[in-house]
């Protein structure tokens with residue numbers, strides 16, 4: 001977004017694009033919302049889109065495409081093998097990351113499956129700055145485990161640390177010395193998702209790379225949220241101030257042996273892929289692509305999406321484009337702070353994160369405060385956020401509950417999708433909810449799947465707090481939706 005000052009002195013983010021295709025939205029009345037959340041098993045993943053006004057569940061596959069992306073989709077070369085579209089994508093990924101080899105996959109987790117199946121063995125341990133749900137599930141499925149070596153500041157919900165996603169290099173080296181034989185690779189996650197879309201520094205990635213080289217360990221970058229991390233490096237890391245976005249990206253890529261990404265986030269389309277400069281590593285992973293994804297020149301992606309991704313990756317190198325999300329998120333975060341609503345600070349990428357632990361301290365962690373807050377936000381405003389707390393964890397092998405380090409409600413801001421008035425509406429309804437936070441109670445599971453339970457588990461409220469919250473809404477807002 002451009003640097004535009006308002007005469008009024010108000011500080012608001014200004015969109016550097018205009019909207020030319022729209023989708024009608026529906027906001028059901030609060031009584032309906034109460035029914036919808038019950039039907040969805042108090043799991044926002046199970047709500048129907050038609051019942052959602054602000055879909056802030058995720059930034060995955062829901063970012064708006066540009067006119068240039070739409071145009072590119074019309075000229076896709078649709079063939080099973082040898083598609084010219086694939087060559088374009090391969091070249092674009094090579095141009096952005098400076099890599100020679102590219103393996104396509106249908107989305108980010110498919111890359112994780114291929115990497116895990118190729119390199120992870122039972123009993124292994126994979127050090128990382130912080131885990132994310134899908135890579136962790138792929139690693140634990142194979143009988144290995146993850147070790148989080150984030151800087152201590154990363155887990156502080158409120159902080160003024162600008163790079164909460166940094167790896168603690170001392171902890172990393174110590175851990176490697178003690179566990180060298182068990183470590184197939186080190187994983188770094190850009191825009192560290194579960195702690196609130198928090199970035200790491202380029203200098204930190206270089207530090208990780210140097211340690212990995214010293215001990216002869218492979219490095220893997222999850223670049224799904226690289227666009228946010230890139231924007232923050234450009235804004236916050238003094239040494240990178242005069243580097244272009246392309247230069248920063250190329251420098252970062254040098255720190256990693258394997259780079260994978262979800263094209264549902266990076267590239268404003270749907271798909272994913274794995275890039276590397278090593279022929280040997282590429283050969284090792286390659287055979288799993290036709291087995292699980294599709295032939296090597298599409299990997300389960302539609303060629304139209306691949307064309308869109310080629311353009312989307314280019315747009316990622318434009319600061320006007322990648323600053324939109326972080327600036328909207330900062331605006332939300334600042335407004336919440338003014339109203340005393342507990343949020344993750346500093347504002348990160350991908351979404352604004354409410355701190356459920358402080359928002360509703362009356363709900364104990366065993367009753368899933370972040371999940372409860374997700375239900376309450378839907379009742380309060382037809383807002384669909386995502387629980388990022390204990391429900392998103394999996395139980396320990398002995399069946400006991402593994403309490404999340406932080407209980408967050410993520411309000412994702414899909415890129416280029418919403419306008420500022422819609423963001424203001426969300427802020428308004430969340431502030432109302434905060435004023436009425438004493439009405440919010442807990443949840444319990446009624447159906448609990450063993451794997452990735454947050455996707456399809458069903459819960460119910462403990463007591464009748466949801467009715468009371470809806471009644472209070474009606475009393476305060478009259479006949480308003």
Ligand SMILES: *Cc1c(COP(=O)(O)O)cnc(C)c1O
Nearest residue numbers: 060107108109132193224262264
């Ligand atoms: C979304 C995401 C993934 C998984 O990508 P999908 O395309 O949704 O499978 C992996 N890592 C991170 C950091 C993500 O944000």
